[in-house]
Amino acid sequence: MNWTNVLEFARGPFFKVALLVFVGGMVYRLVRIILLGWHKDLVPAKGSKVVGAFKSFLKGILIWPFIPWVKNTFKRNPLIYIAGGLFHLGLFVVLVLGTAHMLVWKSLLGFGWATLPLPIVDWMAAVTIVVMIMLFINRLINPVLKLISGPAEWLNLLFVFLPMVTGYIMTHHLWFRYEVLYSLHMLAVDVLLIWIPLSRISHFMFYFFSKAIHGADFGKRAVEP
């Protein structure tokens, strides 16, 4: 048993199982939420629900991030807003526009795309790690957050933090041999994949549904009973 074997396990059978759990688990969660039921339109809609949903996405992506100060969430705690935003941006850049990750997508989806140079991805990864630590400290000292944080919230942070940190150290060839960190990185990713459907990290999918449903409600322009 050496690190090559661990790596083969983490990149091979464990990854496969983790991905299957992820797919099955996310579908389960989605079905459960959809079957909770929809509220009926009691009053005829004056506007288009589809346009409303569309507008809601555009505002969320193109407008609010650039004028955050008009939002209440920002006024109340700018740190969370900015750190949270940077975290999600960093995660997107690293996972989608990093070369190594694109190759994973390519092997799964069958097609690839252009990626960013390593230094840019690398800085974004560093920023992501730093803001994760900031958000962790914030959660530790903010009295309200402390009250509503259970084990699941701390595990969320840990399970996202581990792949980020192992990936960063691996890219920089620090302290350990490459295959050791590669193994740890893949093990952390596999654990995260299994954890996502069980946790609120599943918001990466539900976000789009709730955004669409809220947008449709806004677009309806009907008097609610």
Next chain:
Amino acid sequence: MDEKSIFEEMKGKGLSRRDFLKFSGAVAGAIGLTQLPPLEGQVQAASPRPNHNLSRVTRALETKSRLPVIWLELQDCAGCSEALTRSQSPTLGNLVLNLITVEYHETLSAAAGFQAEDAKLAAMKKYAGQYILVVEGSVSPKDGGIYCTIGGRSSVDILNEAAAGAAAIIATGNCSAFGGLPKADPNPTGAVSVMELIKDKPIVNIAGCPAIPEVFTGVVAHFLVFGSLPELDHLHRPKTFYGNTIHDRCLRRPFYEAGKFALSFDDEGAKQGWCLYKLGCKGPTTYNACASMKWSGGLSFPVQSGHPCLGCSEPNFWDGGGFYQGQSAPLDKPTLTAAGIAAAAGVVAGVGVAVANKAQKKSAEHEEK
């Protein structure tokens, strides 16, 4: 063993003192002077001259006699032997004529059949406990060893017999070091490495497909000069040569850092010499000296010539993902059917739980009424 020292033999062949020193320099270089054993300090203290490494080698060549070598070829392709014949410094000619005496080598020896086998037995007896056993190719113990037999004897028998009297074993090439191609899935012959069978002898793995000839000559030179094997890593490979990855020493590394990748073998990136990572290069996890020592006398190595590293000095490299698939790509992924079944299971479980919940709610409401 030969009574004459190496120096005396060379002198007898008419080599000058200058040639001898040149040869000593080549041997010292082959050992890899960055990682000399602890003796270095003592020699340094004793000798005020800066070229103490060379003088140590010279002294060894002056006093020691040639090293007997028995070379076994089992489930192999003779590629490592072929590569060795192209060794540059010292050349195989130099090595065979001056440093070692090859007592048995199926491909190189003039004798064949029973004659050759007799010569091997005689050498094993004469040099018992002194010879270096070189193994090329994997061993096949499956089904009583019937998949690889030489002269009617199984590869396991031949290896055990030769290993018993060896001072040390050099497993050259990926096949003998880690199982190599014969061990690749589904491994029909049950191929194993030398390390998996022989537990009681010092073994050095010179992994590679083929092994870099200069690494082989370096290890032999080290054994001759210092009387011991060089420092090894956790996979029994000499650290001097396997201390860095191909990626660490790659001449295309700056392009990796800059995110400039060749996307096919004939695009603009490939012509510009950009990084081959996206074409499946396994350089980051491959420990070998290709990028620094190079091949054919320092002329080039695969990545320099435009081909991604296959990772041939690492265990299980044949099963370590497609040669042209990115290294980060998973080794195993669910098929569409498997993913569909997982999704269907999710739907069934979700609907089931939702229906059960609703029924429970209804019955609770019913009871309230």
